[in-house]
Amino acid sequence: MSFERxxxxxxxxxxIAFRSAQYLFKKINPNYFPIGGGLNTGGGxxxxxxxxxxxxxxxxxxxxxxxxxxxxxxxAEFGPGNSIGTGLCALLCGADExxxxxxxxxxxxxxxxxxxEELIKLYDNENFDQIKRRxxxxxxxxxxxxxxxxxxxxxxxxTIKIDYIATWENYAAPLPKVDFVFSQAVLEHIDNLxxxxxxxxxxxxxxxxxxxxxxxxxxxxxxxWNGHYAISEKKWRRIRYVRPYSINREPLSTHVNLxxxxxxxxxxxxxxxxxxxxxxxxxxxxxxRNLSDEDFxxxxxxxxxxxL
Numbered sequence: 001m002s003f004e005r006x007x008x009x010x011x012x013x014x015x016i017a018f019r020s021a022q023y024l025f026k027k028i029n030p031n032y033f034p035i036g037g038g039l040n041t042g043g044g045x046x047x048x049x050x051x052x053x054x055x056x057x058x059x060x061x062x063x064x065x066x067x068x069x070x071x072x073x074x075x076a077e078f079g080p081g082n083s084i085g086t087g088l089c090a091l092l093c094g095a096d097e098x099x100x101x102x103x104x105x106x107x108x109x110x111x112x113x114x115x116x117e118e119l120i121k122l123y124d125n126e127n128f129d130q131i132k133r134r135x136x137x138x139x140x141x142x143x144x145x146x147x148x149x150x151x152x153x154x155x156x157x158x159t160i161k162i163d164y165i166a167t168w169e170n171y172a173a174p175l176p177k178v179d180f181v182f183s184q185a186v187l188e189h190i191d192n193l194x195x196x197x198x199x200x201x202x203x204x205x206x207x208x209x210x211x212x213x214x215x216x217x218x219x220x221x222x223x224x225w226n227g228h229y230a231i232s233e234k235k236w237r238r239i240r241y242v243r244p245y246s247i248n249r250e251p252l253s254t255h256v257n258l259x260x261x262x263x264x265x266x267x268x269x270x271x272x273x274x275x276x277x278x279x280x281x282x283x284x285x286x287x288x289r290n291l292s293d294e295d296f297x298x299x300x301x302x303x304x305x306x307x308l
Contacts, residue, residue: 047111049118052085055213059086059182060093062211062304066267071095072180076203078168078196079186083107085115086184087162091148092116092123092141097161099176099203101168103245112152120145169195175203181210188215188247193254197262204307210264211304214255217274219247225274225299229291230283249288251295255303264305274299 046052063072071094077087078101087098100107144160151157165171169192181200190196200210218228221239228249231239240246252271259266274297284291 046080046085047082047115049085049115049122052083052089052115053119053122055184056086056089056093058213058302059184059211060090062268062302063180063182063209066304066306067209072178072208073097074176074178074180075099076101076176076178076181078102078181078183078200079189081106083111083115084162084164085112085119086182088112088116088119088148091160091162092119092144096159097176097178098163099178100162100164100166102164102166103168105164105166107164109152109154113149116145116148116152168199175199177205178203179205179208181208183212185213185215187212187255188219188250189245191248193248193250193258194261197258197264201262201264201307206307208307209267209304210307211302212255213300213302214252215300216251217299221246222279224277224279226278226296229288229296230279230285232285233287251291252298252301253292253295255301259303259305263308265308266303266305268302268304270302271298272300273297 046055060071064070071090073095074097075087075090075095076099077084080086080100080102084098084100084107087100090098147157147160148162151160151162163176165175181204187193187196204210217225221228222230224230228236228247236249256266256269271294278297281296284296
């Protein structure tokens with residue numbers, strides 16, 4: 001047994017003991033929400049400005065490969081996490097409306113303002129120093145910045161709009177219309193994917209685009225990156241009982257099929273294979289015995305699609 005494997009197994013024993021305690025406590029108190037369930041912490045690294053800038057760069061780059069080289073005016077993000085930093089990137093770059101769809105309201109004004117200030121420094125260093133924009137463009141950028149700050153502080157903006165839609169799956173008010181939808185390592189956590197893709201189809205205008213980065217790895221549940229496909233349904237239900245926002249274990253083909261079913265044409269698909277640290281096919285749980293080779297070996301994918 002390798003040192004890495006031994007270290008993982010030791011960690012896993014501690015995790016099993018901790019989850020067993022959580023499981024018993026939740027049996028006694030059904031209202032108990034387990035530590036690490038995602039209620040208070042949000043997800044990803046969206047409280048870091050550089051991370052947000054890189055994520056936005058990935059998705060707007062994907063959009064611009066197939067649409068005109070411009071910033072969409074109305075944007076929706078699913079699962080922004082700790083802050084709406086990626087949405088702030090969109091607004092700084094020229095978008096007028098940003099809608100954050102999430103399972104809970106994670107963000108707070110102070111954190112969003114902090115991320116915004118850090119983003120300004122990043123964009124200033126990149127754009128103003130290297131490209132030497134004209135003074136008029138600097139003034140326009142400063143004016144946009146002040147409008148974004150006003151909206152973040154709760155004031156109603158005339159040209160800038162930020163709206164947090166949570167819980168989006170039970171949202172009673174009419175949903176907005178947008179030109180672009182994106183998510184970063186979020187769709188693997190949504191249980192009702194059919195509902196998600198139907199919602200996306202409702203909010204996205206005809207001819208609009210979506211861009212989704214999806215992580216199909218085990219998220220630390222197993223030593224092998226795809227070891228979650230070897231876990232039985234009974235054991236997985238027990239894991240999900242104390243980790244309600246764990247991964248859904250749906251492979252790439254599920255997303256491809258649901259996109260097509262909801263009226264989208266896939267225009268770009270970039271897959272990454274998981275590598276050597278993988279389970280063998282003979283270890284697959286009954287539910288996953290018929291996984292295609294593509295699903296079995298795809299550890300992540302960037303999917304860009306157009307609404308027809």
